[in-house]
Amino acid sequence: xxxxxxxxxxxxxxxxxxxxxxxxxxxxxxxxxxxxxxxxxxxxxxxxxxxxxxxxxxxxxxxxxxxxxxxxxxxxxxxxxxxxxxxxxxxxxxxxxxxxxxxxxxxxxxxxxxxxxxxxxxxxxxxxxxxxxxxxxxxxxxxxxxxxxxxxxxxxxxxxxxxxxxxxxxxxxxxxxxxxxxxxxxxxxxxxxxxxxxxxxxxxxxxxxxxxxxxxxxxxxxxxxxxxxxxxxxxxxxxxxxxxxx
Amino acid sequence: xxxxxxxxxxxxxxxxxxxxxxxxxxxxxxxxxxxxxxxxxxxxxxxxxxxxxxxxxxxxxxxxxxxxxxxxxxxxxxxxxxxxxxxxxxxxxxxxxxxxxxxxxxxxxxxxxxxxxxxxxxxxxxxxxxxxxxxxxxxxxxxxxxxxxxxxxxxxxxxxxxxxxxxxxxxxxxxxxxxxxxxxxxxxxxxxxxxxxxxxxxxxxxxxxxxxxxxxxxx
Numbered sequence: 113x114x115x116x117x118x119x120x121x122x123x124x125x126x127x128x129x130x131x132x133x134x135x136x137x138x139x140x141x142x143x144x145x146x147x148x149x150x151x152x153x154x155x156x157x158x159x160x161x162x163x164x165x166x167x168x169x170x171x172x173x174x175x176x177x178x179x180x181x182x183x184x185x186x187x188x189x190x191x192x193x194x195x196x197x198x199x200x201x202x203x204x205x206x207x208x209x210x211x212x213x214x215x216x217x218x219x220x221x222x223x224x225x226x227x228x229x230x231x232x233x234x235x236x237x238x239x240x241x242x243x244x245x246x247x248x249x250x251x252x253x254x255x256x257x258x259x260x261x262x263x264x265x266x267x268x269x270x271x272x273x274x275x276x277x278x279x280x281x282x283x284x285x286x287x288x289x290x291x292x293x294x295x296x297x298x299x300x301x302x303x304x305x306x307x308x309x310x311x312x313x314x315x316x317x318x319x320x321x322x323x324x325x326x327x328x329x330x331x332x333x334x335x336x337x338x339x340x341x342x343x344x345x346x347x348x349x350x351x352x353x354x355x356x357x358x
Numbered sequence: 359x360x361x362x363x364x365x366x367x368x369x370x371x372x373x374x375x376x377x378x379x380x381x382x383x384x385x386x387x388x389x390x391x392x393x394x395x396x397x398x399x400x401x402x403x404x405x406x407x408x409x410x411x412x413x414x415x416x417x418x419x420x421x422x423x424x425x426x427x428x429x430x431x432x433x434x435x436x437x438x439x440x441x442x443x444x445x446x447x448x449x450x451x452x453x454x455x456x457x458x459x460x461x462x463x464x465x466x467x468x469x470x471x472x473x474x475x476x477x478x479x480x481x482x483x484x485x486x487x488x489x490x491x492x493x494x495x496x497x498x499x500x501x502x503x504x505x506x507x508x509x510x511x512x513x514x515x516x517x518x519x520x521x522x523x524x525x526x527x528x529x530x531x532x533x534x535x536x537x538x539x540x541x542x543x544x545x546x547x548x549x550x551x552x553x554x555x556x557x558x559x560x561x562x563x564x565x566x567x568x569x570x571x572x573x574x575x576x577x
Binding site (some may be wrong): 127166168191192194197198199203206207209218219222223264267268271 | 474476480484486494
C-alpha cells in the first residue's frame with residue numbers, strides 16, 4: 113500500500129479563551145485525500161480546532177504542522193499558509209458589495225496577482241462546477257443560502273488550496289437546501305480533496321467521511337472509520353452522544 | 359420686521375451681491391469636508407489599531423476638538439498662524455476640516471466596527487493581509503454604512519462655515535451682515551441669508567438621499 117502524504121498534523125494542541133480551556137492536548141493527523149469529520153456537541157471545541165488549522169485562532173501551546181512544516185505564527189507568513197488551507201464558514205461570509213464572480217476572483221486577483229482575464233475564466237469554471245454558472249453577475253443578496261454556500265466553496269477553491277476546512281457549512285441552511293451543499297462537498301471529496309469538516313450531518317459523515325472524530329469537552333474521545341464508530345463505538349461517551357442524536 | 363413684499367423684493371434684487379459669498383461658502387464647505395473625510399479615516403484607523411500610541415493620539419485629537427468651541431479653534435488657527443501668512447480661505451477650510459475630522463473619525467470608527475467580523479475572517483482565510491482585507495473588504499462596506507451620518511456631518515459643516523465670517527472671509531453670512539450694516543436693513547438680509555442656507559441644505563439632503571438609494575440597490 114502506498115503511504116499517503118501527511119497534510120495536517122496537530123500535536124498536543126492547547127487553546128484557552130481566558131479561563132476557559134477549550135482544547136486540551138489535541139493530537140490529530142489528516143492525510144492526503146482524507147475526509148475527516150469532526151462531530152460532537154456544541155462547545156466541545158470542534159470549531160476552535162478547525163480554526164486553529166488555518167490560524168484564525170492561535171494556539172496557546174502545541175504544534176500545528178501543515179504539509180510537513182511546523183507553523184510558527186510569529187515567524188511564518190500566515191497569509192502564505194492560508195493560501196494552502198481554504199475555509200468555508202457557517203454563515204458563508206460572502207462579500208455583499210461584490211458580485212458572485214467578483215467574490216470568487218477577488219483573492220486570485222489581489223493576492224495571487226492573476227491577470228483579470230485568467231482569473232475570470234477560472235472563476236467561471238468554478239462557478240459552473242458548483243452549479244452556479246448562470247449567477248456570475250448576481251449579487252449575494254439575491255441568492256438562497258445553499259447557493260451562497262456553494263459560491264463560498266468556489267471562492268475558497270479559487271485559491272487552489274491543498275486542504276479545505278468546513279466549519280458547520282450547512283448549519284445555517286433551511287433543511288431543503290442542505291442537500292445541494294453536501295453534494296457539492298461530496299464531488300470535491302471524490303476528486304481527492306483533503307477535507308476537514310465540522311458538521312452535525314451524520315449521514316454525510318457516514319457516507320463521505322474516511323475518519324470520524326468524536327470530540328467532547330475539548331478532547332478527542334474517539335477516532336475511527338465511520339462504519340466502526342457509528343455501529344460499534346468503543347467509548348461510552350460516544351455511545352451516549354450518538355444515541356442522543358440518531 | 360420688514361414686510362413680506364419688501365423681503366421678497368430684496369431677495370430677488372440682491373442675488374448679485376450674494377452670489378460671490380454663496381460660491382465661497384460652497385467651496386469652503388466642499389474643500390473642508392473632503393479634507394475632513396481623509397482626516398477622519400486616518401484617525402478612525404488609529405482608533406481601532408492595535409497600537410496603544412495610535413489609540414492615544416486619536417483619543418487626544420478627538421477629545422481636544424470635541425471639547426473646544428469651533429469659533430475658538432478657527433481663531434487660534436487664523437491668529438496663531440498669522441506669521442505663516444495663511445490665506446483666509448485656507449485658514450477657514452483647514453480649521454473646519456480639523457473640526458469635522460474629529461466627528462467623521464467617530465462616524466467611520468462606528469461603521470467599520472459595525473461590519474460583521476466574519477468579513478475580515480473570510481478575507482484573511484483567502485490569504486489576504488489585514489491591510490488588504492481592510493481596504494478591499496471592510497472599508498467599501500463601511501463607507502456605504504457611513505453615508506447617512508456623513509451627509510448629516512456635511513450639513514453641519516455647511517452651516518458651521520458661517521463662522522468663517524469672524525475671520526472676515528466674505529462668505530454668505532458675512533455678505534448678509536455687511537449688507538445689513540450698509541443699508542441699516544439688518545433683519546431683511548438675515549432672513550435672506552437664512553433662506554440661502556435652508557435651500558442649500560435641502561438641495562444637499564436630496565442629493566444624499568438619491569445617492570443612498572442608488573447604493574442600497576445592491577444590498
